Amino acid sequence: MLNMLSNRWTGVVRGLVILAAIGVWLAVGAFGGQAQGQLSSVQTNDAAAFLPASAESTEAAGLAAQFSDDETLPALVVAETSDGAPITDAQLGAVQAFAEAVPDAPLEGTSGEEPATIGDASTADPVVVPSEDGQAALVVVSLDAQLAEQDAGTEESSVSGLAIDALRSLAAADAAQDGLAGVGLDAWVTGPAGFVADLVNAFGAIDTVLLLVALGAVLVILALVYRSPVLPFVVIFNAVLALSLAGLVVYHLAANDVLTLNGQSQGILSILVVGASVDYALLVVARYREELLTVRSPYTALRRAVRASIEPISASAGTVVAGLLCLLLSDLSSNRSLGPVAAIGIVAAFLSALTLLPALLLVGGRRARWVFWPRVPQVAADDAEPVPATVAAAEVHDADTTVAIAGHGVWSKVAAFVGRPARSVWIVTALVLAAAAAFVPTFDADGTGDSEVFLTQVDSVDGEEALTRHFEGVSAQPVTVVAPEGDLDAVLDAAEGTDGVSAATPVTDQPAAAPGAPPQGDPLVVDGLVRVDVTTSAPSDSQEAVETVSALRGTVGDVSPEALVGGAAAERLDTQLAGQRDLQLIVPVVLVVVLLILMLLLRSVLAAVLLMAANVLSFGAALGVAAILFNHVFDFPGADPSVPLYAFCFLVALGVDYSIFLMTRVREESLRFGTRQGVLRGLAVTGSVITSAGVVLAATFAALGVIPLLFLAQLAFIVAFGVLVDTLVVRSLLVPALVHDVGDRVWWPSRLARHTAR
Numbered sequence: 206m207l208n209m210l211s212n213r214w215t216g217v218v219r220g221l222v223i224l225a226a227i228g229v230w231l232a233v234g235a236f237g238g239q240a241q242g243q244l245s246s247v248q249t250n251d252a253a254a255f256l257p258a259s260a261e262s263t264e265a266a267g268l269a270a271q272f273s274d275d276e277t278l279p280a281l282v283v284a285e286t287s288d289g290a291p292i293t294d295a296q297l298g299a300v301q302a303f304a305e306a307v308p309d310a311p312l313e314g315t316s317g318e319e320p321a322t323i324g325d326a327s328t329a330d331p332v333v334v335p336s337e338d339g340q341a342a343l344v345v346v347s348l349d350a351q352l353a354e355q356d357a358g359t360e361e362s363s364v365s366g367l368a369i370d371a372l373r374s375l376a377a378a379d380a381a382q383d384g385l386a387g388v389g390l391d392a393w394v395t396g397p398a399g400f401v402a403d404l405v406n407a408f409g410a411i412d413t414v415l416l417l418v419a420l421g422a423v424l425v426i427l428a429l430v431y432r433s434p435v436l437p438f439v440v441i442f443n444a445v446l447a448l449s450l451a452g453l454v455v456y457h458l459a460a461n462d463v464l465t466l467n468g469q470s471q472g473i474l475s476i477l478v479v480g481a482s483v484d485y486a487l488l489v490v491a492r493y494r495e496e497l498l499t500v501r502s503p504y505t506a507l508r509r510a511v512r513a514s515i516e517p518i519s520a521s522a523g524t525v526v527a528g529l530l531c532l533l534l535s536d537l538s539s540n541r542s543l544g545p546v547a548a549i550g551i552v553a554a555f556l557s558a559l560t561l562l563p564a565l566l567l568v569g570g571r572r573a574r575w576v577f578w579p580r581v582p583q584v585a586a587d588d589a590e591p592v593p594a595t596v597a598a599a600e601v602h603d604a605d606t607t608v609a610i611a612g613h614g615v616w617s618k619v620a621a622f623v624g625r626p627a628r629s630v631w632i633v634t635a636l637v638l639a640a641a642a643a644f645v646p647t648f649d650a651d652g653t654g655d656s657e658v659f660l661t662q663v664d665s666v667d668g669e670e671a672l673t674r675h676f677e678g679v680s681a682q683p684v685t686v687v688a689p690e691g692d693l694d695a696v697l698d699a700a701e702g703t704d705g706v707s708a709a710t711p712v713t714d715q716p717a718a719a720p721g722a723p724p725q726g727d728p729l730v731v732d733g734l735v736r737v738d739v740t741t742s743a744p745s746d747s748q749e750a751v752e753t754v755s756a757l758r759g760t761v762g763d764v765s766p767e768a769l770v771g772g773a774a775a776e777r778l779d780t781q782l783a784g785q786r787d788l789q790l791i792v793p794v795v796l797v798v799v800l801l802i803l804m805l806l807l808r809s810v811l812a813a814v815l816l817m818a819a820n821v822l823s824f825g826a827a828l829g830v831a832a833i834l835f836n837h838v839f840d841f842p843g844a845d846p847s848v849p850l851y852a853f854c855f856l857v858a859l860g861v862d863y864s865i866f867l868m869t870r871v872r873e874e875s876l877r878f879g880t881r882q883g884v885l886r887g888l889a890v891t892g893s894v895i896t897s898a899g900v901v902l903a904a905t906f907a908a909l910g911v912i913p914l915l916f917l918a919q920l921a922f923i924v925a926f927g928v929l930v931d932t933l934v935v936r937s938l939l940v941p942a943l944v945h946d947v948g949d950r951v952w953w954p955s956r957l958a959r960h961t962a963r
Contacts, residue, residue: 219504219567226564230446230557237449240456244471245408247459255465255539260779261758265771268687272712272729272736276350277328278365279682281396282376283671284385285341292340292390299388300342303375304331307346310375312367323368326352336675343676346372348398369394369402373664395668397682397773400655400746403663407914408468415472419479419908420445423901427483430897435576436490439565444482447557451478451550458545465542472909472917473543473851478550480905481525481859484898485558488866489514491894493566497582503573507563515559517869520806521862522555524799528858531795536783540847616892620885623942631942634934635822642825648832649843650788652781653915655746657842661913669744677707682745683738684754684775686761688768693728693735695764700739703760705753712736741774748843750774751781784846792853796821799857807868808955815943815951816864823935824856827927835919844919852923859902859924860931863895867936871944875957880949888941899932 256263270276284300286292292300308324308331320326326348334343348365376392378384385392393399420441427437451474459466492514496506529551532544567573574581623630656666686709688696693711700709712735715726728735739757743749754774761768796817803813828849835841870891875883906928909921944951 223564223567226560230561234446234449237453241452244456248467249465255537256779257536261769262771262775262779265687265769269685269736269771271731277347278350278398279396280346280348280398282344282394283668284390284392285671287389287391296388296390301333303385304333304344307331310371312371320364323371326364326368338675341675365398366402366405369398393664393668393671395665399665403665414911415908416475418911419476419905422904423483426901432580433577440483440486443486443557443562444479447482447553448478451553454549455546464545465538467539470543470546474546474550476905476909477547478554480902481551482554482557483901485518486562487894487898489562494582497574501584517866520865522551524802525551525858527798528795528854531791534791535787540787616889620889624885627942627945631939634939638822638826641829644829644832645825648828650846650849651843652748652845653843654748658915673744682773683740684772686737686768686770687734688765690730690733690735692765696737696761699760699764703757705742706739707742708740709737745773751778754778781846788846788850809952811953812951819935819939820857820860823860823931827923827930831923845916848919851920855924856927863899863932863936864940866895867891881945884941884944896932899928903928
């Protein structure tokens with residue numbers, strides 16, 4: 206009787222704990238879901254904000270601001286005739302009428318306290334500039350930079366975004382509404398403000414489309430893996446609440462300026478949390494199913510499963526977090542912030558996998574195993590013996606052992622294949638990976654221009670092309686050179702003599718009549734300094750302009766060592782230089798950190814070194830294949846230096862996860878059967894779950910490709926392909942064959958290196 210009451214009380218306590226855990230996570234989901242939807246409102250996508258204070262362009266910007274009362278964010282409206290004929294007086298008059306109507310154009314969606322019209326958000330009236338070839342006209346709209354960055358009273362847009370929308374709507378109107386489309390003119394809105402608006406619009410799909418694509422892909426994979434109508438939704442629900450927790454934390458940190466969140470980081474956060482939480486769930490569920498074959502109590506089975514899974518999951522999460530936090534060493538705040546943002550996501554996935562998921566799996570109490578329906582795992586008899594294997598054993602013959610591996614389908618055969626010619630398997634596999642890695646030097650990561658970032662047609666890029674066709678020598682964002690007053694003439698001569706420079710003019714004490722017009726008045730001197738605005742032949746947001754700035758710094762520095770070169774193109778150059786420096790610094794640090802964690806986890810130096818070498822080789826193969834495809838198939842213009850850096854951090858930290866999952870099980874089996882038997886048994890037992898986890902992670906990262914931006918598409922391919930290589934080649938063939946060949950010595954210097962199987 207007392208025993209019955211005790212069991213009932215234990216059941217009540219278990220039920221309350223399960224309900225409490227689920228209740229807490231539901232509350233997290235309620236608040237976190239709202240925060241997740243508001244992340245775009247705390248994004249910062251201005252590249253200048255990512256640069257350190259020590260960057261030359263940052264210092265130059267601070268000095269250059271003293272020569273102007275207002276900091277502007279230009280929006281350029283370029284209009285050209287549809288048939289390529291010279292623009293008529295009537296059409297030019299329509300452009301002038303358009304410019305006069307711009308200040309009164311309403312900003313749809315602003316709250317009552319925000320600017321109501323474009324004029325309220327501008328620093329000056331629009332200026333009309335006809336092209337010298339007579340085929341186009343330019344309208345320069347100078348938005349107040351500080352005001353333009355403010356939230357417009359909605360979660361979806363800033364003041365500058367609404368201003369660009371208003372300009373595009375007005376340009377598309379007919380002549381009766383002071384528009385341009387009705388008078389035979391094609392018009393585009395470009396310039397810095399136009400590019401920022403299009404970039405924000407591209408990132409707008411992150412909140413909905415990206416997440417839906419990722420979750421949809423994962424749901425399909427889980428349905429194929431589990432063949433259950435219930436279990437996939439349990440795992441997905443767990444991932445969604447993990448993402449809600451991560452979004453809640455990141456939102457408040459970004460809103461309080463503790464970290465900087467940009468669109469790229471937000472997209473990566475969503476993908477990383479979904480992928481990691483599903484991976485961890487796969488490991489827990491697989492071990493839970495194993496235990497359900499041996500015990501009748503779901504509580505006992507899950508307790509054993511969590512106990513067996515906590516070490517590899519903790520090691521996996523710790524490795525990824527440690528690797529990502531190495532990004533804190535970056536000079537760029539965008540890179541520095543990605544580390545904590547992604548680490549928060551991994552911690553959220555870890556917590557949900559070990560608290561929420563077990564609670565969800567036990568909701569049915571004693572009938573909890575029916576979550577696996579229709580393939581419900583059952584014990585064979587009352588003596589708790591596991592269900593006999595239904596798959597014939599695969600005999601693996603080795604010089605030292607004969608191992609019978611049964612019950613794991615194709616993975617029994619893979620283990621047999623790896624065990625017979627182990628040395629041949631790992632040598633051939635390593636040579637194939639090395640051949641692919643040989644193309645890494647051809648990977649172009651020198652940077653790209655703004656117009657090359659978009660993979661789809663956007664208004665700002667089309668407008669930039671029209672601007673280049675008709676307005677050579679006109680720049681909304683000139684390169685700025687700040688130099689001592691006495692060096693003015695030498696700086697002008699040096700700048701004009703630099704390849705790629707079309708004009709160099711000093712800032713004077715009289716405002717310019719229009720962009721490209723000759724300067725009026727005397728050079729303006731502030732604290733003994735003068736400012737020279739340099740116009741590049743190439744658009745200021747192009748990679749060609751970046752190369753011109755690099756040359757300009759050399760020529761100007763020769764005649765004026767104290768001169769500083771800034772501007773948009775200089776900021777892009779400094780960003781690329783910082784990215785290259787980060788790559789050289791952070792990659793070795795990540796390698797050392799991950800290697801140390803592997804040594805502690807596996808209690809072995811040699812095993813850790815072999816795993817690290819295998820994963821670096823895998824990354825090299827992924828990057829080499831990417832170089833071939835990017836250069837010769839997709840015809841990409843290049844890549845940002847952060848692409849290989851991010852790819853390395855994710856692939857080394859995430860890729861080693863699968864080796865961790867494998868080797869922790871191998872170590873467990875090796876304690877009983879010896880290393881050669883242990884690695885084959887570990888491969889057979891973990892093959893299905895680890896492959897499923899790798900496919901899930903690859904699919905989630907591939908979902909980044911739905912965002913039409915070059916950076917994310919490249920990162921999506923490299924990481925997705927690299928994860929598949931890690932999963933299907935490195936973990937399935939290279940690592941187990943190598944460990945099998947080395948034998949017990951792989952655990953050196955731990956006692957297991959001298960272990961004799963019982």
